[in-house]
Amino acid sequence: MTDAPGAEVWIDAETKVEEAPHDHRAELRLWLRLLTCTNLIEAEVRRRLREEYDFTLPRFDLLAQLDKAEDGLVLGEVSRRLMVSAGNVTALVERLLESGHITRAPSPTDRRVQIIRMTPEGRAAFARMAEDHGDWIGALFEGLDEAEMDTLMSALGKLKASVRSHMREGGNGA
Amino acid sequence: MTDAPGAEVWIDAETKVEEAPHDHRAELRLWLRLLTCTNLIEAEVRRRLREEYDFTLPRFDLLAQLDKAEDGLVLGEVSRRLMVSAGNVTALVERLLESGHITRAPSPTDRRVQIIRMTPEGRAAFARMAEDHGDWIGALFEGLDEAEMDTLMSALGKLKASVRSHMREGGNGA
DNA sequence: CCGCGATGCTTCATAGTTGAAATATCTCGC
DNA sequence: GCGAGATATTTCAACTATGAAGCATCGCGG
Numbered sequence: 001m002t003d004a005p006g007a008e009v010w011i012d013a014e015t016k017v018e019e020a021p022h023d024h025r026a027e028l029r030l031w032l033r034l035l036t037c038t039n040l041i042e043a044e045v046r047r048r049l050r051e052e053y054d055f056t057l058p059r060f061d062l063l064a065q066l067d068k069a070e071d072g073l074v075l076g077e078v079s080r081r082l083m084v085s086a087g088n089v090t091a092l093v094e095r096l097l098e099s100g101h102i103t104r105a106p107s108p109t110d111r112r113v114q115i116i117r118m119t120p121e122g123r124a125a126f127a128r129m130a131e132d133h134g135d136w137i138g139a140l141f142e143g144l145d146e147a148e149m150d151t152l153m154s155a156l157g158k159l160k161a162s163v164r165s166h167m168r169e170g171g172n173g174a
Numbered sequence: 175m176t177d178a179p180g181a182e183v184w185i186d187a188e189t190k191v192e193e194a195p196h197d198h199r200a201e202l203r204l205w206l207r208l209l210t211c212t213n214l215i216e217a218e219v220r221r222r223l224r225e226e227y228d229f230t231l232p233r234f235d236l237l238a239q240l241d242k243a244e245d246g247l248v249l250g251e252v253s254r255r256l257m258v259s260a261g262n263v264t265a266l267v268e269r270l271l272e273s274g275h276i277t278r279a280p281s282p283t284d285r286r287v288q289i290i291r292m293t294p295e296g297r298a299a300f301a302r303m304a305e306d307h308g309d310w311i312g313a314l315f316e317g318l319d320e321a322e323m324d325t326l327m328s329a330l331g332k333l334k335a336s337v338r339s340h341m342r343e344g345g346n347g348a
Numbered sequence: 349c350c351g352c353g354a355t356g357c358t359t360c361a362t363a364g365t366t367g368a369a370a371t372a373t374c375t376c377g378c
Numbered sequence: 379g380c381g382a383g384a385t386a387t388t389t390c391a392a393c394t395a396t397g398a399a400g401c402a403t404c405g406c407g408g
Contacts (some may be wrong), residue, residue, distance in 0.1 A: 023308055143335055
């Protein structure tokens with residue numbers, strides 16, 4: 001409705017649509033709302049991480065990936081999973097090395113490759129933060145019941161597939 | 175350490191679950207998916223803006239706000255709408271001034287305040303980009319039909335409300 | 349008027365982020 | 379083995395982003 005940028009010409013019932021040059025209004029509003037939700041949650045998590053643990057979100061995200069992979073991760077894999085550039089990971093890793101959360105070692109089989117692992121201290125620090133993090137997310141999503149979460153989950157699944165199929169490059173399998 | 179994974183009380187094969195004090199697993203997965211969708215779309219838009227217009231997303235976002243506000247915007251308002259820090263806006267504005275997309279003028283009524291406006295060239299450049307931008311978003315969302323978009327829209331609306339109500343500070347009304 | 353807290357913006361140090369170029373290593377066809 | 383292209387990582391310049399500190403200005407109570 002209400003998208004009357006001039007002439008909606010339709011001759012008969014058959015020809016009806018396909019004449020309005022869609023301005024993608026609905027998609028844009030949806031995208032904006034999606035972005036707002038993500039930004040709000042991300043900002044809140046970032047702030048709490050900083051205030052309560054003096055930690056940053058990118059560091060936390062990297063540790064989270066490392067936590068899921070028992071045997072350490074190759075830098076390229078980290079880059080793919082976090083969906084950030086390789087150069088970014090290098091800098092991030094350097095800082096986590098300094099703070100003692102992780103270690104870095106060259107792969108024995110491929111000398112190009114660097115493998116990072118969490119130290120016991122890193123693991124402990126992450127465990128503490130992760131528990132709170134879960135609670136924060138749980139609280140932020142409190143207004144949704146189980147059915148709504150399922151709905152969102154599957155709708156976003158569809159969206160994800162749609163986006164992937166319309167991107168230039170196929171991308172990873174996260 | 176409320177939920178030691180070891181303490182899963184289950185009497186027999188049937189009863190096994192439903193005992194765990196929520197670890198917010200579902201919420202976390204949903205959050206992750208939300209984040210992935212947003213990141214994918216954002217990355218795609220950013221790449222196309224760069225490749226096709228040699229422009230960046232933050233600049234585009236700022237112009238978009240300025241485009242919606244006919245009479246220019248105060249910097250603080252821009253900061254609130256984009257949900258970024260004030261210092262960030264200062265830098266962004268400086269670059270958009272240099273490139274001639276906007277102008278800046280002090281408010282006549284309040285000498286602390288700076289008002290920015292789009293130049294005609296800025297408006298023209300934005301119009302060109304915005305049209306493509308709409309098409310990109312439209313294409314990325316193509317896999318969703320109207321009903322699914324409505325569903326997403328309202329579910330995200332609920333999520334947004336939930337998040338807002340669980341943040342420390344109320345925040346703005348974007 | 350005078351102060352004083354609130355507000356709007358800038359400055360600063362630090363960090364995250366990107367894309368492209370450079371480097372090193374690997375793999376595979378030959 | 380050799381060399382060409384692919385892959386993994388680092389380096390680099392530019393920019394985006396943050397939070398805190400600093401200024402200037404405003405508004406208001408006295």
